[in-house]
Amino acid sequence: MAGKRVTLKDIAERTNYTINTVSRALKDKEDIALETRKKIQRLAKEMGYIENSVAGSLRSGYSKTIAVIVGDISNPHFGIIVKEIEKAARKHRYTIIVLNTEDREELEESAIRTALSKNVDGIIICPSQRSEDNIWFLQRTGVPFVLIGRRFKSIPEFDYVICDDEKGGYLATKYLLDTGHKRILFLNGPLHISSAEERYEGYKKALQEYGVPLDPQLVREPGLIQSETRHLIRSLIEEGVDFTGVFAFNDVIAWETIYMLQKLGYGVPKDYSVIGFDNINARIFSPSPLTSISNSKSKMSRRALDILLKKINESQAGKSGGYREVVDTRLVVRDSTRNSH
Known part of the structure; x- marks a missing residue:
């Protein structure tokens, strides 16, 4: 039979302090003497006391919980973002729950409903x-939320923190052009995603600036599911499609491209130069150091959390936000590219 849950009353009886004193000591309130706080906290730990967060949220109106909803937690890009949000949230005594959507609309709806059923104070999605x-459904619930990484440009009601995707697409393509590549394969994400659309705009802008015609044959959407890129690269090589540079929507697609090119007997960067997007190598070691666009994941994550916390406080005060932030991008050159002149 399970043991009885330890309560504030149990600790009060053991310490001869009032329940209010015990409660404030466990919250580390400074109006309780430090020695008393430590004594109560030590005994609470020994007794196995766990705070009842549900009861606390009912009293305060806050659950001190934030939901983070992302498309694919197996992608290190999202893993890093979640970690940065969690680190920042911890400083404000918030806990996060993470929900995965696989970039599917029905799973996204389920994730939102699950988060709301947990009485979260806000959502980063x-x-x-x-x-x-x-x-729009999330907007109607009145629960504060912030979009991260993607935006709906035509809907100002949705607050967001994104990176400068168009500039990133431009910088990647310009670098390949500067290093002698005229036939640049762009492996993009689905164009209904704002970041894919804006990176494509950057790609086109650089080609136009250098007087290189846009070849639709060199713009492909392998999808965000692993293995699709490998099949596409094999097909392009077998069909004899002419390209020497590759700009990939993200680092995972870029690494898959390198893997397949090497498996087919080609060298990177000897035969092909490859650029990714997300700069995962800044956080995770890889035997294939990748030239990539850095999108300041830590800055995006911290700003998204700061804005969400501000919105949570503003919503309690009957105020509204209006936050739209674009974080700068930059090119980081590594071993997957070379000058082809």
Whole structure:
């Protein structure tokens, strides 16, 4: 039979302090003497006391919990973002719950409903963007939320923190052009995703600036599911499609491209130069150091949390936000590219 849950009353009886004193000591309130706080906290730990967060949220109106909803937690890009949000949230005594959508609209709706059923104070979400319906639903609930990594440019009601995707696409393509590549394969994400659309705009802008015609044959969407990129690269090589540079929507697609090119007997960067997006190598070691666009994941994550906390406080005060932030991007050159002149 399970043991009885330890309560504040139990600790008060053992310490001869009032329940209010015990409660404030466990919250580390400074109006309780430090020695008393430590004594009560030590005994509470020995007794196995766990705070009843549900009861606390009912009293305060806050659950001190934030939901983070992302498309694919197996992608290190999202893993790093979640970690940065969690680190920042911890400083404010918030806990996060993470929900994965696989970039599918129905799973996104389920994730939002699950988060709301947990009585979260707010949500940080990277939307699937197959439609706006789920985000409009979230807007109608009145629960504060911030989009991260993607935005709906035509809907100012949705607050966001993104990186400068168009500039990133431009910098990657310009670098390949500067190093002698005229036939640049762009492996993009689905165009209903704002970041994919804006990186494509950057790609086109650089080609136009250098007088290189846009070849639709060199713009492909392998999808965000692993293995699709490998099949596409094999097909392009077998069909004899001419390209010497590759700009990939993200680092995972770029690494898959390198893997398949090498498996087919080609060298990177000897035969092909490859650039990714997300700069995962800054956090995770890889035997294939990748030239990539850095999108300041830590800055995006911290700003998204700061804005969400501000919105949580503002919503309690009957105020509204209006936050739209674009974080700068930059090129980081590593071993997957070389000058082909």
